[in-house]
Amino acid sequence: MACAYCYVPRRKGYSNPITVFANIDQILAYVRRHAGRQGVKPGPDQADPHAWVYDIGENSDCSVDATISDNVRDLVRLFRDLPHAKASFATKYVNRDLLDWDPRGRTRIRFSLMPAADSRLLDIRTSPIAERLAAIDDFVAAGYEVHVNLSPVVVRDGWLESWAELLDQLASALGPEAKAQLAAEVIFLTHNDRLHEVNLGWHPKAEDVLWRPELQQAKRSQTGGWNVRYRTGQKGRYVAALTDLIAAKLPYCRVRYAF
Template identity: 70%
Template structure:
């Protein structure tokens, strides 16, 4: 099958300057007195030419959040705007799917613009990176929380030994690491906590993370989908070939590496495309990487409101995301209407893909699929 540049046996390539490609920060919205925090000062120093605008709260920025007129500037806002604030409420929320706990965020929002992302549904029309600068309080809380848990009493699908904390529920940590050292601090923290590990999914290859020292305490879940589909809906992300080429290097650097096979978007040739992708993973990873692989499989869930927003900035993506002939409505817990693939078709498709993984990538166990 197809070999990818930088695959098994490759040497590290010179990193692309991700900050120049993703960000051209012109405005930084910040909460009052944010400069008293060292992390905030470091971020401001990183973008010295940006206009600074004080706001009462990172959650309520006039003209930015909830402004329907921002749809046309969707990508530009992600590239040019940054928000600095404090995380006021610190709590770890039970999860039990991708992780045991959802850690309090050290950032939210994203510089990338995947058209199926659920986060903009909450924030409304604009979703730039928000950095929480009180990192010491967040890491201190996490260290105390993990200590209170003690040893994990029994294995579960999250991990057989460690408590797993998702540190990137509402952001992509690889992009966050371009802006601040919050991610480095989290990787350092979980490298020394004896009973816990961090976990985050990413669509960006940030090779600066290879200079960190994770000591097995951080799980990176590389999000993968067939390359042609990714080019359509994974806006401003790393190429699929670059993500696959990074798998061996992250294992070598001391990370646990898993696969986030999502979202699975069904179309007429979807299974053939996934066959090619799985063969590319198999052909471009070494045995050490394959032995520790695990995957989660998540089929697309879309949203009526997000569909309407996307029509304003990326209508071509909606040709594959919004398929009333394949999807059915389901009301979510918050009262919004979501669309998911119809039953019982979806059940058959989930089984087809899990069988395909077992055939094409037999060392990779499936943690869950839905």
């Protein structure tokens, strides 16, 4: 996959390879020990009401990694036996092999969603939005906790109307069990000057909506480049408009955070 906005390539030299760990046994043992030291979670937070949540896919898409490696399956097996911990990863790829893994509610999959027109422009070589929506009920039935990752939210002409259509599609796709456990995270676009330059060489049409200096402000990134995000003040209004829309369209969906 080669999503035009993704921060992962910036951490991997502007490529986005599948990630395989040779020391998976060490990783499993360390996570087990760490979760044991954590013990019982003292109270709820935005991540989860009861469990410590471990993001196992911060720098990759685990659904894709699982097509060539058992690393992800090993982690799902590990977490189903950890009483106070839960695995989590976001994905833009529907890998139905995961349906046979028996996660027992201890792995959270966050299907990343955006309006289909945006996805066709920006989510290069990922599963179509309609396919992701159609998979949610199946993954809930297979024992996964399924949330939605509404990101990145790209501000363009008609953006809020497009998100309203997507939220209607999501509501229509969900059965009662999926609705009962649904939660969302909402993340507005952060772009990067170096990725902007890379994109101009291979996918300049994406930059027509990603690089909007009239709407964005710059901030020095930890890696030395410049990140751009929607301007303070304006962004607050964008966030409020979308979260109000979610509340109206999906009143059963808890927004864990939005920024």
